Amino acid sequence: MKKSILAQSVALACLAAAAGGAQAVSFTQNDVTVDINGTINGFYVNRESKVTNLSTGVQTKTQNSELTNGLLPGWINFVVTSKAGDQDIKAHFSFAPGINNNSTVVGLPIGNNASGAGVTNPYSQIDTRNVYFQFGNNEWGSLKFGRDIGLFGQNIILSDMTLLGVGGTSNAGIPFNTTFGMIGHGYMYTGFQAQITYTTPNYNGLQASAGIFQPSKFAGDETKAPGFQAKVDYDWKGAMPGKVWGGLVSQNTSCSNASTTACAGMKPYNATGYEAGAKAGYNNFEAVAYGFTGKGLGLSTIGAQFLGGSDGNGNKTDSKGYFLQGTYKMDKTKFGINYGQNKDTGGGTQSVYGAPETKNKAYTLGVYHGLNKFVTLVGEFNNEKITNTATETKNNTISAGAILFF
Numbered sequence: 001m002k003k004s005i006l007a008q009s010v011a012l013a014c015l016a017a018a019a020g021g022a023q024a025v026s027f028t029q030n031d032v033t034v035d036i037n038g039t040i041n042g043f044y045v046n047r048e049s050k051v052t053n054l055s056t057g058v059q060t061k062t063q064n065s066e067l068t069n070g071l072l073p074g075w076i077n078f079v080v081t082s083k084a085g086d087q088d089i090k091a092h093f094s095f096a097p098g099i100n101n102n103s104t105v106v107g108l109p110i111g112n113n114a115s116g117a118g119v120t121n122p123y124s125q126i127d128t129r130n131v132y133f134q135f136g137n138n139e140w141g142s143l144k145f146g147r148d149i150g151l152f153g154q155n156i157i158l159s160d161m162t163l164l165g166v167g168g169t170s171n172a173g174i175p176f177n178t179t180f181g182m183i184g185h186g187y188m189y190t191g192f193q194a195q196i197t198y199t200t201p202n203y204n205g206l207q208a209s210a211g212i213f214q215p216s217k218f219a220g221d222e223t224k225a226p227g228f229q230a231k232v233d234y235d236w237k238g239a240m241p242g243k244v245w246g247g248l249v250s251q252n253t254s255c256s257n258a259s260t261t262a263c264a265g266m267k268p269y270n271a272t273g274y275e276a277g278a279k280a281g282y283n284n285f286e287a288v289a290y291g292f293t294g295k296g297l298g299l300s301t302i303g304a305q306f307l308g309g310s311d312g313n314g315n316k317t318d319s320k321g322y323f324l325q326g327t328y329k330m331d332k333t334k335f336g337i338n339y340g341q342n343k344d345t346g347g348g349t350q351s352v353y354g355a356p357e358t359k360n361k362a363y364t365l366g367v368y369h370g371l372n373k374f375v376t377l378v379g380e381f382n383n384e385k386i387t388n389t390a391t392e393t394k395n396n397t398i399s400a401g402a403i404l405f406f
Contacts, residue, residue, distance in 0.1 A: 024036050024037030024038075024077075024406060025037075031082050031083060032080060032081075032082045033080070033081050033082065034078065034079070034080050035077075035078075035079045035080075035081070036076070036077065036078055036079075037076075037077050037079075037405070037406060038074070038075050038076035038077055038405075038406055039072060039074065039075045039403060039404060039405045039406070040074045040075075040403070040404050041069060041070050041072060041074070041401060041402065041403035041404065042067065042068075042069070042099055042401050042402065043066075043067070043068055043069070043070050043165070043166050043179075043378070043399045043400065043401030043402075044065070044066075044067055044399065044400055044401060045065065045066040045067075045068055045166055045168065045179070045397060045398070045399045046063070046064075046065050046397070046398050046399075047063065047064055047065075047066070047168065047395060047396070047397040047398075048061070048062075048063045048395070048396045048397075049061065049062045049063070049393065049394070049395045050393070050394045050395075051391055051392070051393045052391060052392045052393075052394075053390070053391055054389065054390060054391060054392060055390070066100075067099070068099070068100050068166070068179060069098045069099055069100055069177050069178060069179065070162075070164070070165050070166045070167075070178075070179055070181075070378070070399075070401065070403065071160075071162055071163050071164075071165065071166065071167055071178055071179055071180065071181035071183075072163060072164075072178070072403070073096040073097065073098040073127065073177035073178055074096060074097045074098055074099065074177075075094060075095075075096050075129070076094065076095055077092065077093070077094045077130070078092070078093045078094070079091070079092050080092075084135075086137050086139075087135045087136065087137055088135065088136060088137055088142070089133070089134075089135050090133060090134050090135070091132070091133040092130045092131075092132055092133070092146075092148070093128075093130060093131055094128070094129045094130035094131075095126050095127070095128055095129070096126065096127040096128075096129050096177065097126045097127075097177070098127075098177025098178075099177075100177055127177065128147075129147070129149075129192045130146075130147060130148050130149075130192065131146050131147045132144055132145060132146025132147055132148045132195075133145060133146060136199075138201050138202075139201060140201065141198060141199050141200045141201050142198070142199050143196070143197070143198055144195065144196070144197045144198075144199070144211070145195075145196055146194070146195070147192055147193065147194050147195070148192060148193075148195060148197075149190055149191075149192055149193075150190035150191050150192070150193045150195070150213065150229060150249075150305075151190070151197070151209055151210075151211065151229040151230060151231045151247060151249075152190060152229045152231065152247045152248065152249035152273060152275060152305075153187055153188050153189065153190035153247070153275065153292075153305075154190045154231065154247075155231070155233070155243075155245050155247075155277055156186075156187045156275070156277055156288075156290045156323060157181075157183070157187065157189065157190060159277070159279055159288045159290075159325070160181055160182050160187075160323075160325070160338065161325060161327055161334075161336040161338060161364070161366055161368070162181035162182050162338070162364055162366065162380065162382075163181060164366075164368050164376060164378055164403055165181075165364075165366055165368070165378040165379075165380045165399060165401075165403075166179045166181070166378075166380055166382070166397070166399035166401075167179055167180060167181035167182050167183075167362075167364055167380070167382055167397075168364070168380065168381075168382030168384070168395070168397025168398075168399055180303065182323065182338060182340050182362065182364065183303040184300065184301055184302055184303035184342055184360055185321075185323075185340040185341065185342055185360050185361060185362040185384065186290065186321050186322060186323025186324075186338075186339070186340020186341060186342065186362075187275075187290060187292060187303075187321060187323050187340065187342075188273075188292065188294075188297070188298070188300050188303050188304070188305055188319075188321075188342075189303045189304060189305070190305075191304075191305065193213050193214055194213065194214035195211045195212065195213045195214070195229075196211055196212050197209055197210065197211030197212075198210055198211060205234050205235040205236050205237075206232070206233070206234050207232075207233050207234075207235075208230070208231070208232045208233070209230065209231055210228070210229070210230035210231075211228075211229060211230070212226040212227065212228060213226055213227035213228065213229055214226065214227065215227055215251060215253070225252050227249065227250065227251040228248075228249070228250045228251075229247070229248070229249045229250075230247060230248055231245055231246065231247035231248075232245060232246050232247070233245045239282070240280055240281065240282050241280070241281050242278065242279055242280030242281060243278070243279045243280075244276075244277070244278045244279075245275075245276070245277050245278075246274075246275065246276045246277075247274070247275045247276075248272070248273065248274050248275070249271075249272065249273045249294075249297065249305070250270065250271065250272050250273075251270070251271045251306065252268070252270050252271075253268055253269060253270075253271070268314065269296050269309070269310050269314050269316055270296065271294070271295070271296035271297050271298070271306060271309050271316070272294065272295055272296065272297065273292060273293065273294035273295075273297040273305075273319075274292065274293055274294070275290070275291070275292040275293075276290070276291060276292075277289065277290035277291070278290075284328055284329040284330065285326070285327070285328050286326070286327050286328075287324075287325065287326050288323070288324070288325040288326075288338075289322075289323070289324055289325075290322065290323040290324075291320075291321065291322040291323070292319075292320065292321055292322075293319065293320045294317075294318075294319040294320070295316045295317075295318055295319075296309040296310055296316035296317060296347070297309055297317070297319055298317065298319070298348075299317060299319070299344050299348060299349065299352060300319035300320070300321055300342040300343070300344055301342050301343070301344050301353075301358050301359070301360045301386070302352075303342075307348075308344075308347070308348030308349070308351075308352050309347065309348060310347050310348055311346075311347050311348055311350065311351060312351075315346060315347050316346070316347045317344055317345070317346060317347025317348045317349055318344070318345045318346055318347065319342065319343070319344050319345075320342070320343055321340065321341055321342035321343065322340065322341060323338065323339070323340040324338065324339050324340070325337070325338035325339075326338075332369060332370040332371075333367065333368065333369045333370070334366075334367070334368040334369075335366070335367055335368075336364075336365075336366045336367075336368070337363065337364065337365050337366070338363065338364050338366075339361070339362070339363040340361065340362060340363075341359065341360065341361040341362075342359070342360045342361075343357070343358070343359045343360075344357065344358050344359075345357045353388050353390070354388075354390050355388035355389040355390045356389070357388060357389065358386065358387070358388035359386070359387050359388070360384070360385075360386050361384070361385050362382060362383060362384040362385070363382070363383055364380055364381070364382045364383075365380065365381045365382075366378070366379070366380040366381075367379045367380075371402075374404050374405060374406060375402055375403070375404050376402065376403050376404075376405075377401075377402050378399070378400070378401055378402060378403060379399070379400045380397075380398070380399045380400075381396070381397070381398055381399075382395075382396070382397040382399075383395070383396055383397075384396075384397070
């Protein structure tokens with residue numbers, strides 16, 4: 001079960017190669033090994049936005065700058081591994097602070113009135129991401145208990161090249177501890193969720209995981225059963241190494257409103273989602289292709305699962321999207337382009353957007369240069385277009401910065 005230090009953090013596993021030979025702090029006492037690793041990043045972001053009212057033709061243009069986290073917040077991981085009999089044991093704690101700040105007074109860490117008097121906002125607070133333990137072996141697999149990255153949508157976010165950078169979609173102008181990358185433009189965010197998950201042994205590259213998950217209040221407060229997620233992966237090596245995968249998510253609810261007081265009269269529904277993806281490489285080139293579809297899964301154009309999955313009368317939001325990416329590595333520098341599109345129809349689309357249908361699409365051009373084994377320099381350009389029957393929004397975002405792994 002003990003892996004390279006960076007790979008022990010699920011959210012950072014796909015970035016181990018980008019971090020080169022970076023090593024974390026590791027020490028062993030008796031039969032217990034403790035590893036400490038993490039990442040910090042910072043970016044300058046300049047964004048131009050143009051919103052057109054399709055009924056009047058009136059345009060509104062804005063431009064702003066941010067000093068911000070990228071898609072990843074800051075991150076520090078504490079990973080404990082040991083062995084008891086024939087069982088491999090692992091525990092993982094992680095904390096994700098950020099550099100972003102919404103304060104109007106220099107020196108104060110956060111704004112203090114995001115949602116009304118006495119309510120502090122999350123812009124620079126610490127987010128606890130991973131809190132779990134697992135045990136198992138190579139013969140029968142492993143069981144995980146706690147909070148970790150979800151299964152549905154996991155592989156695609158870990159394949160998105162903007163995980164190292166910003167992306168720069170419309171959410172990038174909001175000073176959270178993430179810019180969301182290409183979330184909402186080709187895929188939905190998997191999130192870090194409370195779960196009990198079983199993972200099979202690896203059968204010559206074939207491996208599956210399935211688990212029960214904390215019911216989301218976005219799907220409805222009155223939930224009679226936990227959520228369910230599963231995925232199957234097949235990896236292969238050779239001259240053209242690659243991976244294919246498929247996944248699903250399901251959540252039943254007896255209410256389609258997030259407020260318990262508003263559940264009376266609301267119709268229940270079942271939220272479902274399906275995904276499939278592939279990744280393959282040849283020499284220094286790598287390509288990724290992915291698609292998903294959902295009913296009641298939520299507004300994919302926002303990207304959060306279960307948010308806006310229904311209109312409250314049992315009519316589900318139909319969502320679908322796809323994501324394409326190609327990268328080429330030349331010495332220590334990787335060049336990449338990706339494109340993604342999400343579309344929502346019916347259900348909660350009208351109440352949120354004021355239109356029965358909305359579509360997000362965006363592409364990112366990126367350059368990622370490994371300065372040394374710890375630091376990667378990043379430059380990106382992102383173009384985004386959001387359309388519905390009421391408005392059309394076009395955003396151009398340029399970002400430059402660096403990310404460190406240790």
